[in-house]
Amino acid sequence: xxxRMPEMPFLRYIVILVVALIAFAIFKPxxxxxxxxxxxxxxxxxxxxxxxxxxxxxxxxxxxxxxxMPVMIERSETQSEAASxxxxxxxxxxxxxxxxxxxxxxxxxxxxxxxxxVEPRIIDPAVQEAMKAITALYTAEQLVTKRPEVAxxxxxxxxxxxxxxxxxxxxxxxxxxxxxxTFDTAIEQKTxxxxxxxxxxxxxxxxxVEAEQRIAQARAEAESAKLAAEAQAIGLKAQRDAVTPELIxxxxxxxxxxxxxxxxxxxxxxxxxxxxxxxxxxxxxx
Numbered sequence: 001x002x003x004r005m006p007e008m009p010f011l012r013y014i015v016i017l018v019v020a021l022i023a024f025a026i027f028k029p030x031x032x033x034x035x036x037x038x039x040x041x042x043x044x045x046x047x048x049x050x051x052x053x054x055x056x057x058x059x060x061x062x063x064x065x066x067x068x069m070p071v072m073i074e075r076s077e078t079q080s081e082a083a084s085x086x087x088x089x090x091x092x093x094x095x096x097x098x099x100x101x102x103x104x105x106x107x108x109x110x111x112x113x114x115x116x117x118v119e120p121r122i123i124d125p126a127v128q129e130a131m132k133a134i135t136a137l138y139t140a141e142q143l144v145t146k147r148p149e150v151a152x153x154x155x156x157x158x159x160x161x162x163x164x165x166x167x168x169x170x171x172x173x174x175x176x177x178x179x180x181x182t183f184d185t186a187i188e189q190k191t192x193x194x195x196x197x198x199x200x201x202x203x204x205x206x207x208x209v210e211a212e213q214r215i216a217q218a219r220a221e222a223e224s225a226k227l228a229a230e231a232q233a234i235g236l237k238a239q240r241d242a243v244t245p246e247l248i249x250x251x252x253x254x255x256x257x258x259x260x261x262x263x264x265x266x267x268x269x270x271x272x273x274x275x276x277x278x279x280x281x282x283x284x285x286x
Contacts, residue, residue, distance in 0.1 A: 030058045031065075036072035038105040041065075051105045069115055071102045073170055076123050080131040088140035091178040094127050094154075097171035104166030111165065122165050130157040141187070143177050150174070 032055065033039040039052030042065045052066055059066060076096040084090050100108055100118070112121055134154045135143065143150055155172040162169060179187075 029061045030056055032056055033066065033068055036070055037068045038071050038102050039066040039068055040106055040109045042067060047106050047110055049106055051102065067109060067114070069100060069105045069109060071100050071105065073097050073099045076119050078124050078127040080128050082132040082135040084135055084138060084140040084143060086139040088183055089180055090135055090140065090143060092131065093175040094131065095171075095173045095175055096123060096127070096158075096169060098123070098162065098167055098169050101166045101168055108166040118167070122162065122167060126158055126161040130154050130161065133157060140179055140183055144187075147174070147177075 033052055035054055041048040041052050078094045080094055081091045112118055134157060138150060151174050159169050
């Protein structure tokens, strides 16, 4: 009879633990939802109505799975063509920053499937439809001159369409409008003409101002000359009024006194002719 092998319970526990770890690794009864995502828990393919939050989440292996839907801001760029109100062909590029409403993750998954379907099924068609509807309300020139208004109306139209599918617009922009070469040439010519018109108007205003300045200066000079002439006339009149017979007599006497004061008492030596005579006032002689 063969000897009986001793029992090894410790080895049995090790084997069970290894088998359990292998099964845990193979079937993986948990999943991790990363930041910026929400999970859609599927039980035999049926979506649970409550989305799964970020972090570690346990599931039943082979029965449940979790699809990770991003809810962070995504960027979309769509090329679009439409006709303006005056039937000009307009091509533009619309850039969107958007995200999936975290509360609507399950509905988005049920209606669209994986995240990769969001842009081709919802965003691109919505942008095309909004572009055509809004562009038809404006002429080609108005699309350029009223660009902020056009962008606001297009954003509102697009926002309504995307909201129905659980999508939220964070930023919206129209990078540029592109028209036909003929229209671009016409716009350029019109712009040049308007600039020339503005320059001519500014030159005319400048000429008017300069002419008014010259007129004002001439008026000032004429007024100054007039005042000077009047002042001179007043001065001459005052001088005429000041010359009286008494003043004339005074000036004559002053002249005689000055001549006497200069005489040295000798008569001048004169050969022939009359002797100079100095008139002396009889009253002074006495």
